Amino acid sequence: xxxxxxxFLSFFQVGLFSIGGGYATIPLIQQQVVxxxxxxxxxxxxxxxxxxxxxxxxxxxxxxxxxxxxxxGIAGALVATLGCVxxxxxxxxxxxxxFHRYQENQGIxxxxxxxxxxxxxxxxxxxxxxxxxxxxxxxxxxAVASFSVSAAVLVALSILALxxxxxxxxxxxxxxxxxxxxxxxxxxxxxxx
Amino acid sequence: xxxxxxRLYAWLAAANLRISxxxxxxxxxxxPLIRKNFVEKxxxxxxxxxxxxxxxAQSSPGAIAINLAAxxxxxxxxxxxxxxxxxxxxxxxxxxxxxxxxxxxxxxxxAAVAAVLEGMQAGVCALIVDVVWDMSRALFRxxxxxxxxxxxxxxxxxxxxxxxxALILVACAGTSLLVWWLQRKRRDKLCR
Numbered sequence: 001x002x003x004x005x006x007x008f009l010s011f012f013q014v015g016l017f018s019i020g021g022g023y024a025t026i027p028l029i030q031q032q033v034v035x036x037x038x039x040x041x042x043x044x045x046x047x048x049x050x051x052x053x054x055x056x057x058x059x060x061x062x063x064x065x066x067x068x069x070x071x072x073g074i075a076g077a078l079v080a081t082l083g084c085v086x087x088x089x090x091x092x093x094x095x096x097x098x099f100h101r102y103q104e105n106q107g108i109x110x111x112x113x114x115x116x117x118x119x120x121x122x123x124x125x126x127x128x129x130x131x132x133x134x135x136x137x138x139x140x141x142x143a144v145a146s147f148s149v150s151a152a153v154l155v156a157l158s159i160l161a162l163x164x165x166x167x168x169x170x171x172x173x174x175x176x177x178x179x180x181x182x183x184x185x186x187x188x189x190x191x192x193x
Numbered sequence: 194x195x196x197x198x199x200r201l202y203a204w205l206a207a208a209n210l211r212i213s214x215x216x217x218x219x220x221x222x223x224x225p226l227i228r229k230n231f232v233e234k235x236x237x238x239x240x241x242x243x244x245x246x247x248x249x250a251q252s253s254p255g256a257i258a259i260n261l262a263a264x265x266x267x268x269x270x271x272x273x274x275x276x277x278x279x280x281x282x283x284x285x286x287x288x289x290x291x292x293x294x295x296x297x298x299x300x301x302x303x304a305a306v307a308a309v310l311e312g313m314q315a316g317v318c319a320l321i322v323d324v325v326w327d328m329s330r331a332l333f334r335x336x337x338x339x340x341x342x343x344x345x346x347x348x349x350x351x352x353x354x355x356x357x358x359a360l361i362l363v364a365c366a367g368t369s370l371l372v373w374w375l376q377r378k379r380r381d382k383l384c385r
Contacts, residue, residue, distance in 0.1 A: 015255045019359040051293060051300070054310045056216045057286025058256030065290040077291060081283055088255020089263050089279055093272075095249045096264055107373050112245060114369025117340040118362050119248040120328045121347025123221050127321040128352050134314045141353070151315055158319030163326075169225055170215050173316040180312015181305060 004072050004079050010037060011064045011083035018060060025060050039067050060084045131155070154179060201270050202277055204235070209262050209281035217310075217317050220257030225324040227265055237269040244328065252362050258282060339372055 010032045018025040026049065033039050040048070052062040061081055068080030102108040129139050135151050136144045158176055161167045167175075212226040224247055231237045238246075246268070250260035259282050266278025293300050300306060333341055343365050350356040 017254060018256075019252070019254050019362070047297065051290075051297060054217075054307075055286065055289050055293065056214055057289065058220060058258050060256050061259065061283060061286045062290050065287050066294050069291060069294050074291075077287065081287055085255060085259050085279065085283060088253050088260045089275070091255075092250055092253035092260040092264055093267055093275060095253055096246070096267065099245065099249065107370055110369045110373040111366040112248065113337075113340060114343060114365040114367075115248040115252055115362060116244050117332060117343040117369075118347040118365035119251045120244075120325070120332055121344040121349075122251065122351050122358060122361065123224070123247070123321070123328065124325045124344075124348045125351035126221050127318070127325045130314075130321055131318050134318045151311075154312070154315040155318045155322070158316050159322055162319055162323045169229055169316075169320050170211070172319065173215055173217070173313050176312040176314075176316030176319075177309040178312065180308045180310070180315070183312070184304065184308030 004076060006037070007068055007072055007076055007080045008083040011060075011068075011080045012087060014060055014064070015084035016087040029060065029063050033063065033067055039071055150183065198270070202273065205266055205270055205274055206277050206281040208235075209266070209278045210285060213258070213262070213282040214285040216258055217313055220261075221321055221324070222317055223258045223261055225320045227261060228324070231265050231269065235269070237265070240331065242268065244331070251358075252366075339369065343368070 014025065014028050014032055018028050030045060034042055034045050048063050048066050049059065051066075052059045055062065061084060064080035064084045065077045068077035070076075072079065099108065099112050132141065132144065133139050134155065135148055136146055137148070138144060154176060158172050161172050161175070162169065208230045212223055212230065215226065216222045224243070228240070228243055232240055232243055243265075246261060246264040247257075250257045250264055253260050259279060262282035263275045263279040267275035270277070329344065332344055347361050347365060350361055351358065
């Protein structure tokens, strides 16, 4: 099988079987990329996860780009990314159409409301994980060993800036990046994030 | 194709490029960004519709950020809008990762890059706390006991017990459907 096709099929599977996104996709990608096809070593794979956390964009898209480039150049990157995005694109549009089509059906609307409540709970859970990473340097509740006061203060100030001053989100992100850089070059060690 | 439509497509592409370029920390960070751009600025749809889209994006396979971009594009400018939005959302990570893959060893070891990104992580936290706050408040204001219970239960199951996300979604949709069906059955009996 041509390698381009293989790339597409592999990432199509990753895209199709990863519901919920985020960290849930890691084992799936690992299985395809490290175990099955040996496109990346385990070390390279963990490096990508680290880079993914530092750069914008979904983990699956970042990994597919990286692996695609390695294996099939620019065309490989495009094909792999298309593979991991296409099923979500089709299925979410289909679901949207479905819920729209049955707007008058109370049962289906109740199910959608249930999904909505669950979705808010899941977003809250992901918010807590991100807070753990930023404040305690770990994503596992059981592994919490430290707490960064300056990061907590920065988070609190950013929330105030968003809610009270109504600053645009992108500006808040840029300001936070600036503060991170500033604190890094200050001679005071305990202020580091 | 008329000028108005072209302008809408161009706006959609620009908005998604911008949103995607700042979506550090994955899926959920796009929700506040989409809200700011689509709901508050452009008034393309309502807060309630955004909640529905977020729930659908989450219940579909694949990356939530991409699914949500496609849905917001579809709602704003039809099917071409969905394609444009989806492509625009994929381009920034594609470009950034392509660049990084050429010299990722150096990138990883740059202390200044790490410091900026660490600062931005605090910003990501604030964004997501802000959006969770607003969404929960909207949910609890609807005063529907079932859903007011469901949200914290989904949170606890996912955060403390690492229950599979797909399982949580299916269980919540199923329970709502079941409760609705039972209520209807009881009402029918009373009417008879």
